[in-house]
Amino acid sequence: MKSFNRSIAILGAGKARAVALVLSTMIAVMSGTCAMAQGSGPEIRVALSAGLDVLDPTRSTNGADFVIYTQVYETLLDLDPKTGELVPKLATSFRLKSPTVWEFKLRRGVKFHDGTPFTSADVKYSIERVLDPATSSPHLAQLASVKEVRAINELTVEIETKTPDPLLPRRMQPVGGAGRVFIVPKMYFEAGTKQEVSDKPVGTGPYKLGEWRKGQSLTLLRNEDYWGKKPDGAKGTFTFITENATRVNALLSGEVDVIQRLPIPDVPRVEGSASAKIIASSAGVVHTLLLDSRKPPFDDLNTRKAFAHALNMNNVIGNLLGKYGRVLPVPLGPTVTQLDKSIAPYKYDRNLAKELLGNKAPLELSTYTSDGRYVADRDIYQAVNAQLSANGFKVKPQTLEWGRFVSLMQSRSAGPFYVVGWDFSEGDASKMNSFLKSSSAFSVTNDPAYDKLVDAAAAEMDEAKRTELWKTAQKLVHEKYYVAAVWQADAIYGFSKKMNFQGTVGEVLDLSKVTVAP
Template sequence: MKKKWLFILLFVVSIVLAACSGGESSSAPKENGGSGSDISGKTFTYATTTDAVGLSPIMTNDSPSANVIEQVYETLFQRNSETLEIEPKLAESYENPDENTWIFKLKEGVQFHDGTPFNAEAVKYTFDKLRDPATGAPRASLLESVEEITVEDEYTVKITTKYPYGAFLAALSHTNSAIVSPSADQKQDLMKEPVGTGPFKFVSWTPGDQLELEANEEYWNGAPDLKKVVFKVVPEVSTAISMLQTGEVQFIDNLPTEQINRLESMDNIDIQKIDGSPVYYFAFNHLKEMNQDPEFREAVASAIDRDAFVSKLNGLGVRSDSVVGPKVFGYDKSAENAGTPYDLDHAKELVEKNGYGDQPLKLLTANRANTTLMAEIVQAQLVEAGFKVEIESMEWATYLDSARAGEYDLTFLSWSNVTGDGSELFYPNFHSDNVGSSNRAQYSNAAFDDLVMQSRTTVDQEERAKLLDQANKLMLEENAVVVMYHGVVTSALDNTYTGLNLDSTGKWTLKNVTGK
């Protein structure tokens, strides 16, 4: 009996010692950063200086919102970040039996987060709502070409277009073409409670503070390794970088130029830089009478020294005159120097000749680091040429509303070119159809409109490229905008993680992020 109790005592002691030792069994979870680390209980935090405006792909048109939407929703097609080709995603395959007919076979067995089946009815519901004028969707232009949507069977949808539309698949890869749950849309506000088919599900959102997602364990393409993702609003980018350094944050993007040296000196992060498709430009409000004066626009364009600004970007911007960038279909190298060159003396002459300095001008800007820097530099240059310019800075959502409503004289606008197609750059941003909505520059030119519509209504890609180049150069000849730079897409990721998919469009996905 004594031997039995002695055996039991020794067994218990051995368990206690093992538990107290620094040893780690093969099944024990490892700390973040270890080889093959278990991240199932970890929170992956992305810091953003700007909160989302909303969470519905139908009702939004801004990058902070799209960053969330990309994790929760999915599109029929996606752009391959390496080949830049458009490939099926929720679509299984497609046919194009004639120039105006598209037949899409959909993936089977996919469900929305609320259990609603993904099928042809869901596609029709989403696209009909997106293109319905009563909806007021900011990117309704994506489906402007659509004449009719027909459900052929549960997993087959036919779309008939009004005319041959060369950029149709690219349009269907856009974030704002993501498919929503019809049942969820009918019973709740998707701007506040999104329901998609993506790898992450919505949990909660405290506007101005943080938004939480969780892994979709039933995701059709395999559950993500990250189990909890937080989008944390950190208005001061320097604070976000400090949080990245201390491990409170695991990921930031759109790295500010003034902080790049600090970021590159940090041992615990990996920095990624990719020549991108985003374009950043100085815009005139073309509804204002003074901005309709060609010599006024020429004077402004002549006064802006873009090289002086790009030199401040520490390699995070590419100098170009072309509205269509090198990563976008329709780009032609001949447009690189087609804009009005910097000529301060000429600008001063035009200002003095026409009295342009007599009227104060409002330069509207969003309160983001690079945009603020751009505004301050350009304001000083315009003042030097004789203009009177005052900067008005706004937080992101308010700025978008003011720009869309045309409540400014001059401003800075940008476009991520998510589709990578020049027609889908020009039509929403500068075609007269979209004045008052996505055409925030309020630009209207019949010759330009015609070139853009021709580029949209042919499937001959060589012809499309020529038409887009002509439209591009027409804008530059008119000084319709002044291109400041083309973006370099950037990210900084805690180096205990890998697998971030960063695209040249600025889009990114967390599906394949995992611990090392």
């Protein structure tokens, strides 16, 4: 370098400046190349609408948790958003060896974030952990068909079911929330406590945990040793802003790049912004207003009917969601294969509601409500509670932090009625089991007739017969008023104009699919 500087001095001032400029440019380019090689890249700042609870994919289906742990953990298969077909992920192929045995061939060369090789032992452990009653997994009900998991060799797994299960491979992809199997590292999870593996998740995914400051923020760092395509963002920083206006202001001021659940009244503000834009998907979550039929007062059919007919949901959803929402007849997404289109939503009939209640009115109900977890949830709760109060019920609502609310749901103590959303992006009716099958941690019913129908549907390999069984189950649920109201809201994100994202699959915010403009 000293001899190079001496050569510049000999050239004279003009030529020296030119050579110096070339040199400085080369050094800058080389420095940039080195920085990129060390994992540089843009930071993507995301504001979630609810806080985190448990970052253990075996023990949580909380939407905010799901956003984080799906960046860290992966599944055997993936779902093509355009075709709905299953495609390889941690498994390179799968096949039905016999009516009750599925075989999965695993990807070679994959490592967990701690450097441990991914093998069939991890798959076996991950599934058996869901099936272990001591885990209290919310995914258990949808894996109840599994009889045994066998690690044939390091890269081959067989899953044997008690009866034929045509949907087992659908449990091995990430879309749809409850019932998914994410692969966790056996050695790491066996060595740590439940709290330790939740606080410091280790997976095979494109991002790994940087820092979790509970109640404040969480940072993900790009996994530079990832087996697949590396994402644009080198870092993802997640903050938790439950208040709608504050979340929107953070986007418009440039504090964050992405916000979940853009409030509908704020859509015009974002559309008119020079720095932000809207990305929306009609395949948002299906909201269910569940009635706990196992306990008074909703163990009585007439009380459930009165509750449902006291609500004018077309009025509520039409006024509060407009073109971004729709009332549904049964708790299934519109794209579910087995949807019974002959069923209509419950009609508003205040006279019938009061007649059914009789001398019980006013019937007092204490309930918990969310605020900011779902699109317009506070406003919808207020409108629903006002209609109930005008039609024979006296409601005492109390806002509760979402993580605590989910814990109460899972322990079946969330109150006589509440709203919870479900992702039906996998396109199958079996998601109803998450909240209606007796064995599910989130169930609000104990109906042997429903259980018998869905068990038969789960074992039916003939798709036409399976569809008929599910249509019968839908009619039963509708006639027994286990779900008082159902609606779907579009998934609406606010995004910086510097970033792009295809919001095609429910409310899945996949950080690795966010691309950043040069």
